[in-house]
Amino acid sequence: MSFAKIPKPDELINIKYSPPKTQWMNTPVDFRSGTWSYAAAAKNLTALDIPNPRAWQPSDEDWKLPENWQQIILDGMKERLEKYRSFRLFMDICVRCGACADKCHFYIGSGDPKNMPVLRAELIRSVYRRYFTTAGKCFGKLAGARDLTVDVLKEWFYYFYQCTECRRCSVFCPYGIDQAEITMIGRELLNLVGCNINWVLEPAANCFRTGNHLGIQPGGIKDMLEFLADDIEDRTGVRVEVPINKKGADIMFVTPSADYFADPGTYTCMGYLMLFHEIGLNYTFSTYASEGGNFGLFTSHDMIKRLNAKIYAEAKRLGVKWILGGECGHMWRVIHQYMDTMNGPADFLQEPVSPITGTRFENARSTKMVHIVEFTADLIRQNKLKLDSRRNQHIKLTFHDSCNTARAMGLFEEPRYIISNTCRQFYEMAEDTIREKTFCCGAGAGLGNDENLEMRMRGGMPRAMAVRDVVKKHGVNRLGCICAIDRATLTTLMDYWVPGVSVMGVHELVGNALVMKGEKERTTDLRGDEIGG
Amino acid sequence: MNLLLSIIAVFAIALLAWAIAASATASSVLTMYVLYLVFIVFLGGFVYRIGKWAKSPVPFRIPTTCGQEKSLPWIKNNPLENPCCNASAIGRMAGEIFLFRSLFRNSDVKMIDGRPVYGSAKWLWFFGLMFHISFLIIVLRHLRFFTEPILPCISSLSALDGFFEIGVPALYISDAALLGGLTFLFMRRVVLPQVRYISLFTDYFSLLLIAGIAVTGLLMRHFYPVDLNAIKTLVAGWLTFKSAAPGEIGVVLSMHLSFVFILIAWLPFSKLMHLGGVFLSPTRNMINNNRSERHVNPWNAPVRVHTYEEYEDEFRDKMKASGLPVEKE
Numbered sequence: 001m002s003f004a005k006i007p008k009p010d011e012l013i014n015i016k017y018s019p020p021k022t023q024w025m026n027t028p029v030d031f032r033s034g035t036w037s038y039a040a041a042a043k044n045l046t047a048l049d050i051p052n053p054r055a056w057q058p059s060d061e062d063w064k065l066p067e068n069w070q071q072i073i074l075d076g077m078k079e080r081l082e083k084y085r086s087f088r089l090f091m092d093i094c095v096r097c098g099a100c101a102d103k104c105h106f107y108i109g110s111g112d113p114k115n116m117p118v119l120r121a122e123l124i125r126s127v128y129r130r131y132f133t134t135a136g137k138c139f140g141k142l143a144g145a146r147d148l149t150v151d152v153l154k155e156w157f158y159y160f161y162q163c164t165e166c167r168r169c170s171v172f173c174p175y176g177i178d179q180a181e182i183t184m185i186g187r188e189l190l191n192l193v194g195c196n197i198n199w200v201l202e203p204a205a206n207c208f209r210t211g212n213h214l215g216i217q218p219g220g221i222k223d224m225l226e227f228l229a230d231d232i233e234d235r236t237g238v239r240v241e242v243p244i245n246k247k248g249a250d251i252m253f254v255t256p257s258a259d260y261f262a263d264p265g266t267y268t269c270m271g272y273l274m275l276f277h278e279i280g281l282n283y284t285f286s287t288y289a290s291e292g293g294n295f296g297l298f299t300s301h302d303m304i305k306r307l308n309a310k311i312y313a314e315a316k317r318l319g320v321k322w323i324l325g326g327e328c329g330h331m332w333r334v335i336h337q338y339m340d341t342m343n344g345p346a347d348f349l350q351e352p353v354s355p356i357t358g359t360r361f362e363n364a365r366s367t368k369m370v371h372i373v374e375f376t377a378d379l380i381r382q383n384k385l386k387l388d389s390r391r392n393q394h395i396k397l398t399f400h401d402s403c404n405t406a407r408a409m410g411l412f413e414e415p416r417y418i419i420s421n422t423c424r425q426f427y428e429m430a431e432d433t434i435r436e437k438t439f440c441c442g443a444g445a446g447l448g449n450d451e452n453l454e455m456r457m458r459g460g461m462p463r464a465m466a467v468r469d470v471v472k473k474h475g476v477n478r479l480g481c482i483c484a485i486d487r488a489t490l491t492t493l494m495d496y497w498v499p500g501v502s503v504m505g506v507h508e509l510v511g512n513a514l515v516m517k518g519e520k521e522r523t524t525d526l527r528g529d530e531i532g533g
Numbered sequence: 534m535n536l537l538l539s540i541i542a543v544f545a546i547a548l549l550a551w552a553i554a555a556s557a558t559a560s561s562v563l564t565m566y567v568l569y570l571v572f573i574v575f576l577g578g579f580v581y582r583i584g585k586w587a588k589s590p591v592p593f594r595i596p597t598t599c600g601q602e603k604s605l606p607w608i609k610n611n612p613l614e615n616p617c618c619n620a621s622a623i624g625r626m627a628g629e630i631f632l633f634r635s636l637f638r639n640s641d642v643k644m645i646d647g648r649p650v651y652g653s654a655k656w657l658w659f660f661g662l663m664f665h666i667s668f669l670i671i672v673l674r675h676l677r678f679f680t681e682p683i684l685p686c687i688s689s690l691s692a693l694d695g696f697f698e699i700g701v702p703a704l705y706i707s708d709a710a711l712l713g714g715l716t717f718l719f720m721r722r723v724v725l726p727q728v729r730y731i732s733l734f735t736d737y738f739s740l741l742l743i744a745g746i747a748v749t750g751l752l753m754r755h756f757y758p759v760d761l762n763a764i765k766t767l768v769a770g771w772l773t774f775k776s777a778a779p780g781e782i783g784v785v786l787s788m789h790l791s792f793v794f795i796l797i798a799w800l801p802f803s804k805l806m807h808l809g810g811v812f813l814s815p816t817r818n819m820i821n822n823n824r825s826e827r828h829v830n831p832w833n834a835p836v837r838v839h840t841y842e843e844y845e846d847e848f849r850d851k852m853k854a855s856g857l858p859v860e861k862e
Contacts, residue, residue, distance in 0.1 A: 013647045019730040049837065083832060085589040086815050092586070093810035096736050098728045099635075099657060102642045108649055119731050135802060142538065144733040170597040174629070174636040174661075175807055176816035178597060208839050209847075218848050219855035245857050287857065288844050301592075302836050309838040317841055317860075341593055341828045363604045367824040374604055381607060408595075410602030410615040410821060417608070432640055432651035436599040436614070465648040 003496055006034050006454040013461070015111040024119060025126070025141070028151050029158040031059045034454030037161055037447060040201035045194060047205040048303065052194025058157060063150065069193045070148050074131055076192045081132065086181045091128045093175050094118060100169035100179070105440050106162055109458030117169035117179040120159050124186055127152060157195050160186040162455060164447060165298070165330075166403035166440035183445075188300040196299065200446035204295040207307050212257035212291035218245075221287050224260045228270050235528070237520035240277035245318070246284035250355055252315050253283050255326025255372075256293040256484035259505075265487045267526045268327060268505030271514075275376065275507065278516050279356050279384060283324065289314035292331035293484060297338075298446040305342040308334055311369075312343050322352040323369040327505045329402035329483035330444065332371060336409050340367040357382040371405075373414040373482060373506060380421050386515035391522060391531050392423040395478045395509070398470045399428070400463065400490065401438035402483035410436075415482050415506050422513040427474040433466035443489035456489065457496050464497035471498055479503045536723065539737035543745055546795060547788050554787035557778070563790060564767060565776040571794040578801025583809050592830040594823050597816040616820045626818050630811060633662050656717070664714025667707035668743070670694060671750075674707070678768040700755065708751055715744050735803055742796050749789035757785050 006012070020027055042053035054064050066072065081088045101116035102108060113119055122144070129136030129145035136145030146152065165180035190196060203213035210217055216224070225242040233239050243249060253276070259269040276283055289310040296303030315323050325335055340346065349368040352361040359378045361370045379385050399419060405411040412435050419426050433439050442460030443452075470476040479490055479501055487503050494501040512525045524530055553559040600614025612621035613628060628634035641654040674691050677683045695703035719740045722728050753759045764786075770776040782790075800806065812818065820826075845852065845860055852859050 010647070013644075015644065017727070019726055024730065082589055083592060085586060085591045085813065086595065088589045089586050089810055089813055089815075092582075093804065093807040093814075095804050095807055096728075096731050096733065097636075097657065097661070098725070098731060099639050101727055101731075103640075108642055113727060113730050116727065116731065122731065142535075142734050144735065167597055170816055171599055172635055172638050172640075174633055175811050176597055176629075176635065176814040178595070178816045181595070181816075209844075211844065218852045218857050222855050222857060245852075247858070287848075287852070288841050306836045306838050309836070310841075313838075313841060336823050337595055338593055340823065341830050342833065345827050359605070361605075362825060363602070363822075364824040366827045369824065377608075378605055381605070407597055407599070410598035410600055410611070411604075412601045413608045414604065430651065437638075462642075462649050468648065 003453070003457075006457065009457075009497055012454070012457060015109065015458075017111045019113045024113060024122075025146055029155045031154075031158065033059075033451075035162070035452065036158060036455070037197040037199050037449050037452045040196040040198040044198065044201040044205040045196070048201065048208060048299075050191055050194060050196065050201070054194065058154070063154070063195065065150070065153075065193050065195075069153075072192050073148060073153070073189050076189045077128065077132070080185050080188065081128075084181070084185065086178065087185050090121065090177045090182055091125050091132075094121060094125070094177055096122075097174065099172050099174065100177075103169050103172045104179075105164075105166070105168070105442055105462045106455070106459045109442070109461040110455070114155070114159050115162065117163075117177075120163060120179060121177070121182045123152070123155055123159055124182060153190075153193075153195070156186055157190055160190065161197055161447065162459075164403070164440045164442065164444040164459065166444060167407040168403070168437065168440065171407060171436050184297075184301070187298065191300055197446060197449075199449040199452075200295050200298045203293075203446075204299055204303060204307065207291050207293075207295065210290075211286075211288045211310060213293055213295060214257045214261050216257060216261065216290070218287040221260065221285070221290050225269075225273070225285065228260060228266055228273060231266075231526070232270050232274055235524060235526055236274070236516055236522060238274075238277070238516045238518055240273045242273065243284040245286055245288075247318050249282050249284035249318065250321050251281060251283040251324050252289070252318055252320040252322075253285055253324045253326070254289055254292045254311055256328040256331055257291050258293070258484040258488060259326055262488070264491065264503055264508070264527075265484055265505065267508040267511065268487065270526050271505065271507030271509070271511030272326060272372065274511045274514055274516060275379075275385075278514055279379065281355065284318060284320070286314045286318065292326055292328045292335075294331060294334045295446055297330050297334055304334055304338055308339050309343050311335075311339065312346050315346070316348050321350040322364075323349070324372060324375060325369055326372050327482040327484065327507060329404040329485060331484075332411070333404035333408045335367065335369050339369070354378055356384050371411060371414070373411065373418060376507070376510060377414040377417045380418060385510075387422055387510075387513040388515050389422050389424050389513050391512045391525065392509055393425070393532050394525070394529065395423060395504075396425045396427070396474060396476045397423050397478045397480050397509075398467060398476045399426070399434070400441075400467075400479055400481040400486060401434055402481055402486055403438060403440050403444060405482060406436055406438050411482075415480075418506050418510060419480065422509040425474075427470045427476055429466040429470050433462065439463040439466065441483075441486050441489040441493060443493075444485050448485060448489045453492075457493065460489070460493040461497065463490070464493050467494065467501060468498045471501060477501055480506055480509065482506050535732060535734040536737050539734050539741055542734075542738055543741040546742075546791055547745065550788040550791035551784050553791065554782055554784040557781060560782045560787065561778040563787065563794075564782060565770075565778065567794055568771060568790075571798045574798040575801060578798075579806075579809065582801050582806050583813075586810065586813050590831045591815050591819075592832065594819050594821075594828040595815055596819040596821045598821050602821055617822060618820060622818060622820045626812070629817055633658055633665075635817075636661060657721070660714045660717035663710045664718060667710035667714060670707040671705075671711060674705070678765055679772065681765070681769065702754060704755070708747065708754075711747050712744075712751075715740055715747065719744070739803065739805055742792055742799075745792040746789060746796065749785050749792065752785050753783075753789060757783065759783055759786055
């Protein structure tokens with residue numbers, strides 16, 4: 001990743017928090033390079049049946065909108081006000097107390113007042129008032145209402161694709177107003193007139209057709225997983241099997257494609273493969289459902305459902321008993337909060353029971369999908385794994401709670417339990433930056449692209465600075481997480497703000513520490529780094 | 534601009550009230566008829582707004598989780614921050630409504646030595662809660678005008694409220710607290726550039742309107758005493774639909790009533806409806822049992838999916854070439 005085009009860290013950290021002189025309604029958006037994402041390519045819109053495919057960029061003067069675009073947006077708003085209580089309520093009850101303002105990582109990192117969640121929401125609330133409330137119709141600006149113009153639409157685009165749907169503001173709001181909900185609806189509305197970003201729609205289109213975001217075809221998936229098995233053999237002397245599309249397996253395993261596609265996710269994936277081999281799990285990967293992540297979440301509720309449908313359909317086809325899911329953030333938001341409602345009931349599956357420990361995962365009895373850290377924490381607790389934490393002695397770890405597993409599930413203790421059993425040097429970051437108050441990597445919700453790099457570094461700054469603190473205090477050299485987007489984006493973030501810190505998944509720790517039957521004496525970790533070095 | 538307009542609006546109401554007080558006819562209209570209109574508008578508006586919210590379904594279960602979820606039996610969960618059953622969701626809501634739990638988390642951030650440092654910022658919580666509780670106490674205290682004899686609990690509340698016996702008649706703690714809370718909330722809105730930047734007319738206006746009510750109320754209690762018996766008779770008239778023309782009403786009482794009537798009538802149509810809305814917030818009032826109990830979306834519509842058959846049709850040869858099993862040879 002080249003940082004040549006964006007300001008240096010010591011320049012970027014000079015953030016001005018004073019609002020501009022002009023009122024926010026009279027301050028049009030400036031598409032400054034480095035702070036926005038490229039428009040989606042027409043082919044991806046077509047592949048997903050999204051209207052208005054065309055060649056355009058947000059920096060263009062003319063966005064080539066359909067003639068009746070205002071009507072489309074307003075009809076879309078009306079429909080969503082009637083379909084989502086969250087949306088209607090969050091349009092009405094905000095008192096603008098500002099408690100959310102400095103909770104947003106993009107606001108802390110940019111000082112742009114429209115990144116205060118309250119004002120980001122006002123961007124759409126002002127239009128809601130103008131067309132859907134009597135006060136707004138009669139009193140206009142006095143009632144905080146404004147017309148829906150092209151400038152307003154551009155502002156929506158800029159700021160709704162400058163929100164990572166992390167829900168941190170929602171933790172602090174006295175009414176629980178969740179900017180993620182508002183951003184999701186805002187993006188849905190933008191999609192109705194064909195305004196979307198390629199970093200979201202290309203993965204979504206790929207996923208629709210090939211089953212995964214990266215567009216990897218069946219043979220490619222097999223090659224990549226076999227390649228990881230080769231690496232495992234090289235490091236440990238043990239050959240693990242990689243079952244794919246195997247009918248009659250007990251468990252189908254679904255993980256983000258980034259885990260088998262690129263470093264450092266691959267090391268986490270090696271951890272999964274080693275674990276499954278060691279406990280003799282009868283499981284299978286699927287090529288059709290080869291993606292845990294779901295970029296539909298960053299497009300529209302319908303798109304979530306369309307992409308997510310593969311998981312249950314494939315579990316049914318393969319005849320498995322239940323589903324196990326890998327380490328990923330937004331994937332788990334979808335599985336935990338949407339999957340069963342959208343594509344369930346999964347009455348063809350069985351209530352998940354660990355075949356190794358006999359533990360019944362009652363918390364997943366309806367969705368029938370278990371998080372791998374729950375599964376592994378149970379294995380450790382029941383003494384089913386032989387772990388040698390000395391093999392992680394060269395790692396001084398801190399742990400980043402991923403937004404979605406933190407604020408849309410409450411998965412805090414399981415990963416920490418695994419860490420405490422596999423790693424001896426673990427240091428928590430400051431209390432205001434972990435658990436439910438965790439800071440986003442700055443590049444979730446489809447914003448992890450190169451053209452948006454400056455805004456990513458700004459948004460990730462609060463996270464990075466919290467890491468820097470534990471680096472200074474304890475000499476931390478590794479940042480652990482349970483999210484595939486994190487593994488990719490935090491790596492860049494660390495290179496920029498805290499060089500020398502690398503990123504890993506929790507199951508890479510497991511892979512390193514796992515004592516396998518028939519293994520050779522290990523001198524390196526899964527990355528090939530010397531143990532104790 | 535918004536601030537100025539809201540000051541003008543409040544003064545205009547005061548002026549109108551002054552004019553009303555000067556005219557016996559207008560005073561009668563205000564005290565005999567307007568209140569019924571206000572009551573109807575309030576009730577109708579409140580029901581309409583709640584009904585409108587309630588009519589929109591909650592398609593997905595989306596609680597914001599702020600503590601460990603219930604998962605494996607040996608992992609301690611946090612039911613109040615991450616509700617696992619009805620009782621814990623009610624507990625969470627009670628915390629939000631009576632203690633402003635989420636606002637209690639409030640922190641601020643300062644850049645110190647080129648890094649963000651987070652500090653505790655409980656002032657908003659403290660003054661916010663103080664404002665709301667004292668407002669509630671004041672409303673309850675006013676019930677003494679509505680019952681004869683005064684309900685014992687209301688008398689004790691008033692006695693407790695005037696516990697310090699400062700001045701004659703005793704200054705109510707809630708009055709002082711309300712003014713303190715209002716001053717903080719207002720000054721914060723005016724002084725903090727970020728909060729000023731987001732403030733609308735309605736934000737200033739609601740605070741000033743309530744301030745107007747408080748100040749006129751205090752004036753009547755401590756400086757321009759009104760005939761409490763006359764007021765009691767007036768209220769009794771309202772309740773029995775036998776209002777009699779009160780004759781001259783004082784300027785301060787006229788202002789107090791005008792502010793109160795406008796607040797009550799305006800409440801359902803303003804941001805003050807957070808009073809009702811907070812109960813309906815799906816991120817707070819739902820149980821995080823997503824994976825154990827299926828949530829049903831009433832409009833869950835079918836969508837176009839890419840089936841396995843379509844997938845295999847496209848990749849069958851490649852799958853066979855890689856040795857992957859296929860459904861159709």
